[in-house]
């Protein structure tokens with residue numbers, strides 16, 4: 001048996017599989033601490049890269065090596081689409097939306113979306129939506145909780161805050177999920193708004209249950225549950241149906257308004273663009289955008305405030321910087337910040353980036369090889385294998401960040417002249433890199449073009465974009481607005497939530 005099953009694959013000497021069982025016996029005792037376990041595995045491997053084999057699944061490569069990451073995300077991009085392994089799992093929910101698309105289907109969405117993300121009008125719309133959400137909901141909620149001495153789940157609050165924002169920007173729709181009238185953060189809606197509430201809840205369930213499919217010890221076991229329509233799969237199909245029905249209604253009415261609409265949201269922009277998209281295609285696009293901005297933003301904010309709760313020194317520096325910028329620009333009495341002010345807050349930028357280095361909202365990202373290949377560190381990869389880069393582990397590799405890699409130290413992002421200094425996106429992979437880099441990141445595709453040397457040629461209209469860019473090319477980003485909310489009126493968010501943050 002041993003001879004017949006002898007594996008021709010070359011494994012890392014520090015991460016050998018068991019005969020037949022592969023790495024399953026190593027994975028099972030660590031399945032409740034996968035992120036830390038994989039960090040240990042990758043840190044011990046000579047090139048921070050290992051081959052993984054779980055019986056019943058295709059083998060794959062895990063890496064935390066920036067040279068390998070650059071190779072798969074940029075140099076040999078065409079050989080590493082998302083592929084069927086990923087797409088199969090999320091297809092029910094995302095369809096062929098940008099998050100789940102490859103090839104021409106991805107390119108079409110990326111082209112329109114990246115153009116729109118760099119327009120001044122969309123950026124102004126984002127600022128307007130986020131400011132409104134902060135002033136009329138978030139601050140009211142936090143103030144009331146603080147006055148009453150209540151305990152709330154801050155991650156839940158941020159999730160609702162992010163969902164309201166991203167719905168308004170993507171859909172032109174306000175679900176009012178962060179309702180200040182509700183002390184536990186749960187929206188209590190009246191009759192007319194019930195469908196919006198159930199849409200928000202259904203969206204949350206659909207996202208969580210779809211993600212749960214990745215974590216089965218027996219890969220594809222969820223397909224059996226889906227076939228019999230039981231348990232989590234039944235709940236998932238119900239949630240998806242609710243989301244889809246609601247989205248379809250909005251899309252139909254938006255198409256009717258097409259000629260008269262002055263809406264600035266992304267859906268209206270896609271409807272108004274020259275592409276004659278089907279309702280289903282538009283639905284897939286919008287759902288991907290909702291997913292893209294919702295949990296990423298709330299996860300980033302939750303970890304950031306959790307870290308700050310134990311670092312009063314960093315909190316004090318952030319507040320000093322905010323006060324200095326405010327005093328310099330327009331005194332202390334006004335709330336809200338514009339792009340130019342945010343750009344002056346280098347320490348705040350560093351503090352947030354450092355928190356996302358250690359706790360990236362998207363900790364793992366995968367692609368699938370189309371052809372056999374050899375990565376820059378010599379690791380062999382075969383056709384159809386998956387390849388994952390592990391952003392969580394990458395933020396904790398001594399080879400990437402030095403001996404103090406596990407320390408939270410915003411100063412590592414500050415240049416000698418006091419300004420924020422970017423890192424290569426192939427080393428700081430929190431926002432992905434290469435042509436598929438996150439569109440929600442400030443500087444959007446531009447920062448990546450600078451790092452990767454890629455020009456978006458066929459997908460971007462350089463002239464119009466240049467005209468519409470602000471003088472310094474800054475792009476709106478929901479978390480910037482959110483995280484400044486607490487400093488309005490001089491209040492410190494961390495005094496409001498001393499130690500009750502749930503993450």
Ligand code: HEM
Pocket residue numbers: 098099110113166289292293294296297300360361362365366429430431432435436437438439440441478479
């Ligand atoms: C802290 C906040 C965020 C983080 C850490 C983040 C991270 C990421 C990552 C890792 C990806 C790559 C995903 C993949 O290809 O599998 C991505 C893609 C994307 N992000 Fe973000 N994101 C954030 C916020 C946002 C926001 C607010 C939006 C806008 C609504 C957004 C829009 C997108 C889009 C459209 C893509 C797909 C790009 C493509 O495939 O071409 N992101 N983001």
